[in-house]
Amino acid sequence: MNTIPSSSSGARLEFSNIRKSFSDTVSVEADRLIIEPGSLTVLLGRSGCGKTTLLNLAAGLDFPDQGNVSYDNQVLQGPAPSTALIFQTHNLFPWMTAEENVAFPLRNQGMVRVEALEHAKQYLKQVGLESFAGHKPSQLSGGMRQRITLARTIATKPRLLLLDEPFSALDMQTRRMMQRYLLRVWSDSAATILMITHDLHEALMLADRIALMASSPNGHIAEILDIELDRPRNPENQSFRVIQQQLDRFLEHETLLAEHAPILEATDQTNHL
Amino acid sequence: MKPHVSEKSGHQLTLTGRVSQLLFKSNFLWFCLAWLLIILSWELGSWLEWLNPQILPPPSETIPYAFSGNITIGFGQQKTGLFESTTITLGRVGAGMLIGLLVSSCLAIMVIELPILRRLILPLVQSLAPIAPVAWIPFTIVVIGIGGPAAVFIVFMAVLGTMTLSLIAALDSIPDEYLKIAHNLGTSRIRMWWYIRLPAIIPSTMTAIRMSFFGAWMAVLAGEMAGLNSGLGYMIIMAQQMYNMKLVMVGILAIGFIGFAIDRLLLLINARLLQWVQ
Ligand SMILES: Nc1ncnc2c1ncn2[C@@H]1O[C@H](COP(=O)(O)OP(=O)(O)O)[C@@H](O)[C@H]1O
Ligand SMILES: [Mg+2]
Numbered sequence: 001m002n003t004i005p006s007s008s009s010g011a012r013l014e015f016s017n018i019r020k021s022f023s024d025t026v027s028v029e030a031d032r033l034i035i036e037p038g039s040l041t042v043l044l045g046r047s048g049c050g051k052t053t054l055l056n057l058a059a060g061l062d063f064p065d066q067g068n069v070s071y072d073n074q075v076l077q078g079p080a081p082s083t084a085l086i087f088q089t090h091n092l093f094p095w096m097t098a099e100e101n102v103a104f105p106l107r108n109q110g111m112v113r114v115e116a117l118e119h120a121k122q123y124l125k126q127v128g129l130e131s132f133a134g135h136k137p138s139q140l141s142g143g144m145r146q147r148i149t150l151a152r153t154i155a156t157k158p159r160l161l162l163l164d165e166p167f168s169a170l171d172m173q174t175r176r177m178m179q180r181y182l183l184r185v186w187s188d189s190a191a192t193i194l195m196i197t198h199d200l201h202e203a204l205m206l207a208d209r210i211a212l213m214a215s216s217p218n219g220h221i222a223e224i225l226d227i228e229l230d231r232p233r234n235p236e237n238q239s240f241r242v243i244q245q246q247l248d249r250f251l252e253h254e255t256l257l258a259e260h261a262p263i264l265e266a267t268d269q270t271n272h273l
Numbered sequence: 274m275k276p277h278v279s280e281k282s283g284h285q286l287t288l289t290g291r292v293s294q295l296l297f298k299s300n301f302l303w304f305c306l307a308w309l310l311i312i313l314s315w316e317l318g319s320w321l322e323w324l325n326p327q328i329l330p331p332p333s334e335t336i337p338y339a340f341s342g343n344i345t346i347g348f349g350q351q352k353t354g355l356f357e358s359t360t361i362t363l364g365r366v367g368a369g370m371l372i373g374l375l376v377s378s379c380l381a382i383m384v385i386e387l388p389i390l391r392r393l394i395l396p397l398v399q400s401l402a403p404i405a406p407v408a409w410i411p412f413t414i415v416v417i418g419i420g421g422p423a424a425v426f427i428v429f430m431a432v433l434g435t436m437t438l439s440l441i442a443a444l445d446s447i448p449d450e451y452l453k454i455a456h457n458l459g460t461s462r463i464r465m466w467w468y469i470r471l472p473a474i475i476p477s478t479m480t481a482i483r484m485s486f487f488g489a490w491m492a493v494l495a496g497e498m499a500g501l502n503s504g505l506g507y508m509i510i511m512a513q514q515m516y517n518m519k520l521v522m523v524g525i526l527a528i529g530f531i532g533f534a535i536d537r538l539l540l541l542i543n544a545r546l547l548q549w550v551q
Contacts (some may be wrong), residue, residue: 061453084455087507095472095550104456104468138551185439 010038010192011082011160013058018065020053028053028219030067033211040186040193042245044200046229047254050219055155055162058194059085060187071160076133084158086166091149094138098124102152123151127181138273143174150181153191161186163195167202179205183231200247204240212250223250288548293372312336319379329356330519339523346520355520359527364420365504367511369428373436373489374482376429381440382466391441395424398437406431406492410499419502424493431492433484439481443474472550483536492534 013035021027029052035041056062056070060080068075086156087176102120107113113222122138124130127147145167153161167175179202184195188256197203203210214222225247229240281318312332318324319331326334338344344355384391409430417423447470455469497506505524512520 059457060454061456079456083457085454087450087454090448091454093451093455093469096468104460108459108461108464136551152458207483 009159010190011080012037012072013160013187013192013194014070015054015057015067018054018057018064018069019062020050020057020062024164026218030054030221033221033224035192035194035209037192039208040195040206041163041209042203043196043213044198044203044251045209045213045219046198046215046251046258048219048258049213050217051198052164053219055194055196058160058164059162060082060129060271071091078142080160082156082158083160083162084153084156085154086146086149086161086163088165090143092152096136097134097136098129098140098148101137101148102155105152105156116119117153120151123155123236124148126154127151141174142170143178146170146178147181150178150185154185156187158191161191161195163193165196165198168199170232175199175202176205180204186257198249200244201235204229204244204247207234210247214254222254279413288544299488318371322394327441328518330522335519335522338519339526344520344523346508346515346517353503353511355523355527358503358505358524359531361421361504362493362504363422366428366486366494367425367455369425370432370482370486370489372425373429373432373485377433377437377440380437384460385444385470394437395441397412397443398434400434401430402434402438404430404434406488409492410496413496414500418473423504424496424501424504427492427496428489428542431488435485436481436489436493438477439484443477443481444470446477452497475546475550476543479539479546483539483543487532487533490528490535493527 013033015030017032019027020029029128031040043054045051053062057076058080059071060071060076060078060083063076070154071080077272092098093104096104099117099120102123103113104121105113106116111119121130121133124133129144129147130254132140132144132148137148140148149166161244166182167178170178182193182195183190183206195206198255204227210225210227211221212223212225214220225243227243229237229243231269234240237246295526305510315324315329315331316331319326319329324331325326330338339355345352346354378396386393406427409427413423413427417426451473453467455465460469493504497504498510501507505528509521510517510523510525
């Protein structure tokens with residue numbers, strides 16, 4: 001029935017000597033970042049430091065000016081194969097019901113409508129939303145929409161999941177629940193996950209590795225940390241808190257660097273006037 | 274307590290319920306009242322001989338005349354009736370708009386699929402759009418003639434520019450995420466147009482259609498008054514030349530009511546479609 005076995009392994013990603021410029025002043029760099037098959041890597045950094053840019057490169061939706069991104073040791077020259085994208089919003093098509101949304105990629109693969117909808121219901125069941133199959137996204141909460149997005153993602157059996165702040169628009173309780181759903185999808189599918197967040201706590205709850213990004217002078221990966229905390233992660237845990245404090249200091253410092261410099265300049269200018 | 278109750282009843286109403294409420298409970302009543310006032314003062318004006326009934330026949334003559342069922346004017350080949358004229362004009366507007374929509378859809382698809390064409394097509398439609406629809410009338414009469422095809426062409430030219438521009442603008446403003454995700458989910462080009470872009474642009478396209486309907490409706494009537502040989506506009510001109518002022522009035526009222534009715538119809542379709550795509 002399904003040609004791709006659900007146990008297919010995760011993809012391997014490698015960024016090498018990447019430079020992507022948007023203007024004379026804005027550019028994003030990544031010298032070397034290897035994302036092992038089946039790992040869960042988090043890109044953490046304040047907004048504007050180039051996280052989305054790197055994710056677009058990984059998806060093969062955009063291309064670097066220098067260097068390259070390879071997927072299973074092949075340089076990406078177009079959209080990355082069996083890769084799923086999840087954004088913060090606009091993941092579901094508002095004119096389709098929940099089940100039509102989940103069935104859509106199956107229909108793209110040529111599955112007949114009735115069968116695709118039948119499958120969709122099964123996937124919705126896995127995120128506990130089978131009774132909302134006929135609802136439009138506008139009738140559902142933000143958390144439910146992201147769960148349906150996860151259901152659709154499972155349906156496509158991806159080898160690589162790219163998530164751009166997928167839970168940032170959700171309240172804290174819903175976000176925690178979504179993190180657990182994501183971890184379950186990850187352990188069920190063995191897919192490689194690259195996820196963006198600016199939420200330190202979220203990063204520590206999920207990541208095998210955290211790539212810390214800084215934004216000055218250019219957006220770049222400042223540090224790569226292996227997070228060797230036991231799973232399931234417990235924020236009350238002493239070692240969790242220690243790492244959290246370290247990273248918090250880094251982000252604080254980074255924010256000071258990035259935000260105070262321009263303000264000082266601006267003050268200078270007003271003094272001259 | 275009170276706000277809660279009213280909010281609840283608002284939620285429970287269906288779309289048609291809400292529309293009929295809007296139409297009948299408030300707006301429709303005021304609509305009738307306003308017209309009743311006009312008609313009454315008109316009648317009074319004629320009765321007091323402030324208005325010349327030869328030029329402005331009173332409603333007590335015009336209204337029965339409008340509903341007498343067999344309004345015709347002219348002789349022989351030129352003979353035409355209210356119903357026939359209206360049908361002809363509506364047919365012209367419908368055909369012209371349909372062709373306009375088809376051609377502008379093709380142009381918009383080409384612009385999106387082949388970015389080079391954007392540079393060629395956009396300047397053309399941008400210079401077409403600001404031309405007042407009536408400006409095409411003299412040109413058309415000389416080049417195409419005074420029959421039905423000329424009228425359809427005027428409507429077509431009236432809507433082509435604005436319709437194409439609105440379609441392209443609507444396509445350009447589809448959230449990037451939808452396209453990225455659809456692409457990512459392995460959507461073919463055709464499915465992309467049919468299942469993603471089309472539903473995404475329906476609300477703004479419906480608005481564009483409503484807007485261009487007004488332009489088309491006016492252009493075709495002006496064309497019929499300026500020389501085309503049939504239709505509602507032609508009937509009014511003929512009535513004026515034969516000094517049938519009752520028919521002139523009836524024609525004007527018909528233009529107003531039909532325009533209004535079609536606009537409401539488009540609004541209703543719009544509401545339905547909006548409910549579907551949201
Ligand atoms: N398409 C683009 N055109 C111009 N500048 C861009 C574009 N995409 C991103 N940038 C700039 O690159 C920097 C990094 O952006 P982004 O990768 O979106 O950051 P993040 O996702 O970390 O918030 C920002 O300064 C942003 O303004
Ligand atoms: Mg971003």
